[in-house]
Amino acid sequence: MPFLQALYASTRTEELAKLAWDQSAKDAFLKQQFTAQHSYYQAHFPHAEFQLIELTGAPIGRAYLLWDDSHLQIIDIALSPTWRGQGIGSQLLEQWLDRADAQGLSTGLYVESYNRAQTLYRRNGFEVTGEDGVYLKMLRPANQAND
Structure with missing residues (x-):
């Protein structure tokens, strides 16, 4: 570890x-x-999917995702500093959202209010649905366009 x-x-x-x-x-x-x-x-989150994110066989990040019948919860995602800001997080998010859309799932996550990743999330259809002073709760409704 x-x-x-x-x-x-x-x-x-x-x-x-x-x-x-x-x-x-x-x-x-x-x-x-x-x-x-x-x-x-x-x-x-005992049923969460853990992903070790690799590039050319070397670990560069990790993610915890929880898929159920109606919702994808992105529990946590982190990339090594060297790989941040290079579009890898965008590619991963796009893959997960494509899968969620194909299954008609909404997608939710929490992000620190100061984290610049919230710009990425907003660009991908997430909206703030709550906050607690530290974290923003963000939700992206199920995309029905693929029906």
Whole structure:
């Protein structure tokens, strides 16, 4: 799990840069938070699909998706910093939305209110349906155009 731990840490870099902790404290915190997140996903989403995202055989990201009869929930997606902003997330989202559309499923996700990925989600038909001060709840209705 070293890749997954490093990937998780990369998603918290900006946040932790603001703290006056030494690196060993940050590393311990990140390890604890990674373990907590992984355990939470396993306990609360036991039927979720885990995807290790690879390019030419090397891991570059991961995603947790929960498909049911009426809805796709994108639980989490993360790409390594080197691969962000290169259209890979857009391609993955397009694939998942095409599959959801083919099955007549709505798609939902949560995104941090400061995360620039929300622009990508809005561009793909997601609308904000709620917020809690940290996260925006976004929903894309089922696309019936393929019927």
